[in-house]
Amino acid sequence: MTQVTVWNEFRHERHDNTVAEVYPEGIHIVIADALSEAGFETQTATLDEPDHGLTEAVLDDTDVLTWWGHAAHDAVGEEIVDRVCERVREGMGLIVLHSGHYSKPFTRLMGSSCSLKWREAAETERLWVIEPGHPIADGVDEYIELDDAEMYGERFDIPAPDTLVFTSWFEGGEVFRSGCCYRRGNGRIFYFRPGHETYPIYHDESIQQVIANAVAWAAPGDGPTPNFGNNESIEAIDGSDDRTVH
Amino acid sequence: MTQVTVWNEFRHERHDNTVAEVYPEGIHIVIADALSEAGFETQTATLDEPDHGLTEAVLDDTDVLTWWGHAAHDAVGEEIVDRVCERVREGMGLIVLHSGHYSKPFTRLMGSSCSLKWREAAETERLWVIEPGHPIADGVDEYIELDDAEMYGERFDIPAPDTLVFTSWFEGGEVFRSGCCYRRGNGRIFYFRPGHETYPIYHDESIQQVIANAVAWAAPGDGPTPNFGNNESIEAIDGSDDRTVH
């Protein structure tokens, strides 16, 4: 059974009444509950726990990590960032949500600034499915409509995704690549745009469906673990066994 | 000097007064004039000429072919379609414009239906630059705005582009991958969405700039012409010359 760790910065919810009304127990609880209901084994971790809740032991029990952060990206320690990125390269899935675009793990795995345009105007967003044949679009209509969304607009400074699953339309005139698949090392990464601390977006069933699909897609497989480094000892191919190995 | 052949169906302009007012001499003349001014050597070809104007001799003098068709895709003969596709695979550039998404050369080179949603509502379109570092975006602002456009919406049933340069936003609620790069054989293909027979879109300077950029990008290079078929005669590699060649 796929094990998911739902990570949340979990500060807005404790210090801001508007946010607390939407997510009284924290964004992570709403996401974890939805994923449990979808059949995953879930645990949560938050910034202000020791090791931000992401000890080696917790990550040993994590097939897929979801990440929501916003105001305290800098408070995430370098050691934990290295640990998370290393796990991704070893095969752990990573689902990066909304303002997590600026998180240390995501920007480091992308190698780009991950900057974008934004506007808080409670405007309509439509997430159009661009690749209906991709498993992350399973069970979704041609588009998901959100009545009140924060706008994120292009240019989104990311590497071109391996697969672009969703593109968002915003009432105010912008578009955004809002569902992006990547591989880094043996691990799979999905960036998914929707979500904001003051809009109840993670309560939306279609959004929950996409996150569950993404977790299933990002779960580690059983492919080979590459050997790196000096490869002198490879079994000789006929005809090349007479070469001089320095 | 790069030689461009501007192909046009050229029927709307001769039979429909509304279109004739916008393009009295035909869409091809407006595009060819813009490309001449941009420094390319241009000629035109239209559906009702012999061989649709695309004789072997004309194609011998064509580095890049631009294609606009709409109502008479089926009138394009199979032999000419084969000829065009073959030239593309040999290295000729192909720029497919607007309703050319349903043309025989484009659908055949894509291998997909190239279907889409559309609506004629004279609504606002914004073409956002998704890849500002791509040469087809040279000299363009962050977006190009067209006041009155026909809407094209996703799902656009194309193979995922090698590079996605533009994505369009439409007032009515849709998005569209409106600038898409592909390679087929040695040839480069660019699909560019804007343009409609009753809106003066090919008179727009930014649109002309993009088409000129695309022509420059799609012009054939000097890469190797692959040899295909039985490769018995390849020069032996040390150590493998003792193999039995059947």
Place this chain on the structure above:
Amino acid sequence: MTQVTVWNEFRHERHDNTVAEVYPEGIHIVIADALSEAGFETQTATLDEPDHGLTEAVLDDTDVLTWWGHAAHDAVGEEIVDRVCERVREGMGLIVLHSGHYSKPFTRLMGSSCSLKWREAAETERLWVIEPGHPIADGVDEYIELDDAEMYGERFDIPAPDTLVFTSWFEGGEVFRSGCCYRRGNGRIFYFRPGHETYPIYHDESIQQVIANAVAWAAPGDGPTPNFGNNESIEAIDGSDDRTVH
């Protein structure tokens, strides 16, 4: 349960003793048996059956179609080719094997010549895993070695794959993109190089594993079926309901 139809030209095996010794009942039986053992529900279809065994009823019961053809590509009727391509665009998976690179369904879905270099010299092939994090590489070592293989070499005239899972090394000096993923419409396509009528390659367990992985990957999902065409009736977005719809 995923239903697989294993298609085979099935002529070499009936007319050539050398082939019959390796595949006495036909290549399709060996592949179908391996897929049954891997847990798929399988049926077979061959060229000389009515409709080449690919009636609408058979395709109604097909989630994934595997295709092996070599000497008789031209004998496959246009109507059946259209039917297969249409099913792929609707979501059916397609696994194209070895000399199927020149089959009508594959070349039509690719839009390119799919030409390559080849040599029959019973030379060593190594299929290196390029994307160890892709599900088609599950359970496979860093490379699969085949002692006696027909060589296929680059330039392989295909569109750049969406994902390149394997690249082959050949003793005689060539390389080849031997495991290539594509999407067309809602369907997933995997081209897999190994296999030849006179080498027992489909008896190899690693090769069987990859084909089974590919079938699982290509099985249709539950994504949206796009609506194409005139989209006047889309529910109005706030603020755009005053537009004139022609």
Place this chain on the structure above:
Amino acid sequence: MTQVTVWNEFRHERHDNTVAEVYPEGIHIVIADALSEAGFETQTATLDEPDHGLTEAVLDDTDVLTWWGHAAHDAVGEEIVDRVCERVREGMGLIVLHSGHYSKPFTRLMGSSCSLKWREAAETERLWVIEPGHPIADGVDEYIELDDAEMYGERFDIPAPDTLVFTSWFEGGEVFRSGCCYRRGNGRIFYFRPGHETYPIYHDESIQQVIANAVAWAAPGDGPTPNFGNNESIEAIDGSDDRTVH
């Protein structure tokens, strides 16, 4: 005229007689001379200069930076790495050569380990052109053969390239994606495998041709400089000007 800065670690050549015999003035001088002859304006910079020769003033005069490093990647200061990566995102081209796969700028821009297999056995390498229609393959044969090369083998732990131009075959049994295009921000990056301090590979005319092609391809264009951040002030779209901007 495109301005190139050729960066070299330049330590092997000064401390190792074998290397000094192949590159008496340093690898950078051989590369810079070849690029000058190809028509570029060149300068050089090396590790042991102040700021590693990469001051803001030098980078102001740099359209494309080429990078060769091997034994002293860690000696490159963080500030200079940040500076180089920032320039790439702003549009500067970057050509990373051979053992530069492990350099700080490259690994940081890729977001992956960039690990690989290697073997020093003076074996034959063939660089096959995979995309003959790409400008980096201009003027090159179907493959470039190097008699004595260090082997680099897959798995090469990089993000899947936007375009794969070359794949190498090695006598000992490995393959390698040896010519890889990427974009990061507005900048273009090309990784090119050949080159080793004890083999005269940068004296090879075909290799020089590819590096010159890559410089031409990577030179910055004139695309838009994206605006990032709060986008409240965007000109209102008809129908959305009544939204509440927070």
